[in-house]
Amino acid sequence: MSLDLDSIDAKILDLIQRDAGMSVADIADAVGLSSSPCWRRIKRMEEQGLIERRVTLLNHAKLGLGFEVIANVKLSLPSRDNLEAFERAVSDWPEVVECITITGAVDYFIRIITTDIHAYDNFLRDKLLGLGLVSDIQSRIVVNVSKRTTAAPLGLISPFISDKTETE
Template sequence: MLSVDLDLIDKKILELIQHDASLSVADIADRVGLSSSPCWRRIKRMEEQGVIQRRVTVLDRHALGLNFEVVASVKLQLPTRENLEKFESAIDGWSEVVECMTVTGAVDYIIRVLTLDMQAYDDFLRDKLLSLGLVSDVQSRIIVNVSKRTTAVPLALVEETNSGN
């Protein structure tokens, strides 16, 4: 069930901006068949509703020399509320960690880490992750190749309403 009302035009707007946030309101309006003012109001409404969280630029990590990517499973020694909060607070301050997810199963977290090379990842493990004193196990998986990565939400799965604001 939708937490907000979205019609076909809203979905078209979202599809456009999630693939290119640099589009002007005039460009978006033209592509969805609206004038600029109603298009701007729709975008503002979706921002206020939290559907649009923020607009960002996606960088090429390889062009920046960040060629070593790891997905690591992290198990805490004791997953208490206090330890979970300490871990998440620490992770929040580490730029190498680009994603952190609490998961079910044998581990507590899955993190995605970007570094320059294997030595930098080893330094991250020793100097940051393991020095917290909270972690009992880390299983690291080095990413060899990424065949698909997107920031796009699958809007085709979202049901439309007929509200048309």
């Protein structure tokens, strides 16, 4: 595994994955650089695809979207065409905030956010089952989230990050 990162890059990544709204000046100050070299590092990591996008996380419950379901979905026939059709459909449904192909007895793990159980029932009947591709759905209503993060565990790759820093 070859990463073109040094310890300053890792610090920058850690800061912006925890708060995408930080200014370049604040990031630069936190890592001991001036703004221009810091901005160049961020742009380089964006161009390399290490930084895919920056987002704002919203409080679903305060927005009236406090009903969350984890569903395991099994397709009737998991052919290439059916997998692609399912994935296309799911990508258009705003209720589905995550869709993962998995191994085992089911084909997909999807996370659905909606307003209440009635809205979920409508989603299930009209969209998910309405596709005609699904043979089984096992729904689990989320009661409590004890941990949720979007932060990558950068500490796991620290052996791959050199301690040298680039000359700016």
